[in-house]
Amino acid sequence: MIFGRSERGKPPVEPVTLKILVAGGFGVGKTTLVGAVSEIRPLRTEELLTEAGRPVDDTSGVEGKHTTTVAMDFGRITLREDLVLYLFGTPGQERFWFMWDELSEGALGAVVLADTRRLEDCFAAVDYFERRSIPFLVGVNCFEGAPRYPVEDVRQALDLDEGVPLMMCDARDRESVKEALIGVVQHAMAYAADRRQIVNT
Numbered sequence: 001m002i003f004g005r006s007e008r009g010k011p012p013v014e015p016v017t018l019k020i021l022v023a024g025g026f027g028v029g030k031t032t033l034v035g036a037v038s039e040i041r042p043l044r045t046e047e048l049l050t051e052a053g054r055p056v057d058d059t060s061g062v063e064g065k066h067t068t069t070v071a072m073d074f075g076r077i078t079l080r081e082d083l084v085l086y087l088f089g090t091p092g093q094e095r096f097w098f099m100w101d102e103l104s105e106g107a108l109g110a111v112v113l114a115d116t117r118r119l120e121d122c123f124a125a126v127d128y129f130e131r132r133s134i135p136f137l138v139g140v141n142c143f144e145g146a147p148r149y150p151v152e153d154v155r156q157a158l159d160l161d162e163g164v165p166l167m168m169c170d171a172r173d174r175e176s177v178k179e180a181l182i183g184v185v186q187h188a189m190a191y192a193a194d195r196r197q198i199v200n201t
């Protein structure tokens, strides 16, 4: 780099940075998802699940889980040279939901993770983004041993609007997560374009 120019003579690109939320119910794999794709060491705010919390922390289905997010996860992924996503994982437990308003400030869109064994746990997140008109995509995190349903059935069970994309994913798999993130960005762009058209007509 000489005088701000790259060696090939092209001016350096200033990447567009977008903020994406990763939301959903307790233990659905939000922290796992951010960790799977982040190219920086993700910032985590995990606390141990304790005996005292047992009555309120329902770990059925994720018995191997020993910690929970109490504030947020933070990670970053460069999708293209000129497109960087900042990922903000929300805490799943209801008692930490006051963080969501703060985290959703300026967000372009969200991934709502769902677990087919506890689908109802993501209703609150779906509702949250619908109410605030924040575009979102539902990612069904395919845990081993969890029943698999056709996409259409899950969509119906969640009572999703037609325009909301839904896809199967694996929160531990970088490529799968990347695909979901690209899906959110595309959906959010299309959503913004639609809204502009409505405003202009």
Ligand SMILES: Nc1nc2c(ncn2[C@@H]2O[C@H](COP(=O)(O)OP(=O)(O)OP(=O)(O)O)[C@@H](O)[C@H]2O)c(=O)[nH]1
Pocket: 025, 026, 027, 028, 029, 030, 031, 032, 033, 062, 064, 065, 066, 067, 068, 069, 070, 090, 091, 092, 093, 141, 142, 143, 144, 169, 170, 171, 172
């Ligand atoms: N088999 C399987 N296990 C997963 C998958 N995603 C997450 N896990 C496991 O499920 C547990 C829950 O993961 P977390 O990423 O902590 O969930 P979370 O949504 O961040 O949880 P909270 O922040 O407490 O709401 C962990 O023990 C993960 O190792 C998956 O796709 N498949």
Ligand SMILES: [Mg+2]
Pocket: 030, 031, 032, 068, 069, 073, 089, 090, 091, 092
């Ligand atoms: Mg978490």
